[in-house]
Amino acid sequence: xxxxxxxxxxxxxxxxxxxxxxxxxxxxxxxxxxxxxxxxxxxxxxxxxxxxxxxxxxxxxxxxxxxxxxxxxxxxxxxxxxxxxxxxxxxxxxxxxxxxxxxxxxxxxxxxxxxxxxxxxxxxxxxxxxxxxxxxxxxxxxxxxxxxxxxxxxxxxxxxxxxxxxxxxxxxxxxxxxxxxxxxxxxxxxxxxxxxxxxxxxxxxxxxxxxxxxxxxxxxxxxxxxxxxxxxxxxxxxxxxxxxxxxxxxxxxxxxxxxxxxxxx
Amino acid sequence: xxxxxxxxxxxxxxxxxxxxxxxxxxxxxxxxxxxxxxxxxxxxxxxxxxxxxxxxxxxxxxxxxxxxxxxxxxxxxxxxxxxxxxxxxxxxxxxxxxxxxxxxxxxxxxxxxxxxxxxxxxxxxxxxxxxxxxxxxxxxxxxxxxxxxxxxxxxxxxxxxxxxxxxxxxxxxxxxxxxxxxxxxxxxxxxxxxxxxxxxxxxxxxxxxxxxxxxxxxxxxxxxxxxxxxxxxxxxxxxxxxxxxxxxxxxxxxxxxxxxxxxxx
Numbered sequence: 001x002x003x004x005x006x007x008x009x010x011x012x013x014x015x016x017x018x019x020x021x022x023x024x025x026x027x028x029x030x031x032x033x034x035x036x037x038x039x040x041x042x043x044x045x046x047x048x049x050x051x052x053x054x055x056x057x058x059x060x061x062x063x064x065x066x067x068x069x070x071x072x073x074x075x076x077x078x079x080x081x082x083x084x085x086x087x088x089x090x091x092x093x094x095x096x097x098x099x100x101x102x103x104x105x106x107x108x109x110x111x112x113x114x115x116x117x118x119x120x121x122x123x124x125x126x127x128x129x130x131x132x133x134x135x136x137x138x139x140x141x142x143x144x145x146x147x148x149x150x151x152x153x154x155x156x157x158x159x160x161x162x163x164x165x166x167x168x169x170x171x172x173x174x175x176x177x178x179x180x181x182x183x184x185x186x187x188x189x190x191x192x193x194x195x196x197x198x199x200x201x202x203x204x205x206x207x208x209x210x211x212x213x214x215x216x217x218x219x220x221x222x223x224x225x226x227x228x229x230x231x232x233x234x235x236x237x238x239x240x241x242x243x244x245x246x247x248x249x250x251x252x253x254x255x256x257x258x259x260x261x262x263x264x265x
Numbered sequence: 266x267x268x269x270x271x272x273x274x275x276x277x278x279x280x281x282x283x284x285x286x287x288x289x290x291x292x293x294x295x296x297x298x299x300x301x302x303x304x305x306x307x308x309x310x311x312x313x314x315x316x317x318x319x320x321x322x323x324x325x326x327x328x329x330x331x332x333x334x335x336x337x338x339x340x341x342x343x344x345x346x347x348x349x350x351x352x353x354x355x356x357x358x359x360x361x362x363x364x365x366x367x368x369x370x371x372x373x374x375x376x377x378x379x380x381x382x383x384x385x386x387x388x389x390x391x392x393x394x395x396x397x398x399x400x401x402x403x404x405x406x407x408x409x410x411x412x413x414x415x416x417x418x419x420x421x422x423x424x425x426x427x428x429x430x431x432x433x434x435x436x437x438x439x440x441x442x443x444x445x446x447x448x449x450x451x452x453x454x455x456x457x458x459x460x461x462x463x464x465x466x467x468x469x470x471x472x473x474x475x476x477x478x479x480x481x482x483x484x485x486x487x488x489x490x491x492x493x494x495x496x497x498x499x500x501x502x503x504x505x506x507x508x509x510x511x512x513x514x515x516x517x518x519x520x521x522x523x524x525x526x527x528x529x530x
Contacts, residue, residue: 049507049508052507053507133512133515136508136511136512136515137511137512137515138506139506139507139508140502140504140505140506140508140510140511141504141505141506142504142505142506165508166507166508167506167507167508170506170507170508171506202529204526204529204530237405237522238525238529239405239406239407240405240406240407240525241403241404241405241406241407241432241435241436242314242317242318242404242431242432242434242435243314243401243404243405243430243431243432243435245405245430246401246402246405246518247398247401247402247514249512249515250398250401250402250514250515250518253511253515253518253519254518254519254522257502257519257523258522258526260503260505261469261523264467264469264503265469
């Protein structure tokens, strides 16, 4: 079958109340995503990053006022009127393309560490946008892996994907609990270094050039007591101001780039 | 007059459609704020930081289901029913207290630099939340000043205040244009060091221990050509990932903490 013939098979969606649009709207809900084991990606930037890293969408919905055919191939392609596609977009504006992917494995077992690995461990991140921002930083630093702790963590939340600028697809990520992560890291001789505003050792005094897992507490509560005990070293980021804390994703970036500096210099 | 007598003078507001509530709602609009030369602060954390740094509100509106009298004194205090106060809150939930302050001076002339000053210069920051996040970082680092470039910058936007966790009140801030900032810095022998992903010198190779102004471009467009020319040195933050940039506020934090490290070690 030629490409032209395939195109004739693309579904045509004109109405915002089309059942397929309603299903996409429904996928904003985590339960619905998990039931189908899928997630949704909007916009060419994030979708492009998915493709670059070897992920393939199962469905593509494209704005037929912008594209004459699907700009990314998929087993299921649909040509959609702009207003209907905007309805499907979780932000109300589709950026021209919406794709559905199968959820991928986020088990610890999928992670592979290189020599002198650098891992970012994030405890109970509350805001999806913060998890996404930290994935973006992890990508820039080139960490071996990100481990997100907490049953509530949903890496397939649209705000995670958006804030990550698509690096959800490029950074090896696992979601698990503290105990499993601590055992996994110990078995691989990776030292846990946790950020603690009260630690007497600063990040600049600590040796972060060996196998290191940087552990960051949650935005509001900081490290839990069990996370603090799991750490082989506590380090502080020196602060000189009136406020008593940094944004969790800023703390993660400062620690990760200090580790990168020590490994580069 | 005793405190008890003063309390009897506090205005009582019960209805969400009270004209004073409507005015507070109107102050979400920049034009309205600038016309009265005031701004609005919500919540005890940010208000507390304002008071610690010597700022005094002109009006305080407190939730009378939480407080029996105004927890912070002001010339004009009003006891407000919870629903009416929530209506006045720009996020729809008041956190119990809303205060009005007079806008303060953000001219360059107000800034004073110490020896070997560290200044953060932010070009055309598009998102108020990013400006707020950078003020929070600037506070933590203890910079001498933040200079925000661009006519559209409104430091009194509620999202700036909120994201700054109240450090808008503690960090010396000026809003001006690039030309004025460059002249002002040159007159004070402060070298402009601009973040540029393509620079061959990394931030770790650069000497940031002397009088330094760290210049960060806007989130989407990076540095303008004039900003690049105004810089005495361009430095890059080394990146190893698939994505091509960091969040502007993360870049600012990495640069500012590297300057702090060089000054501390």
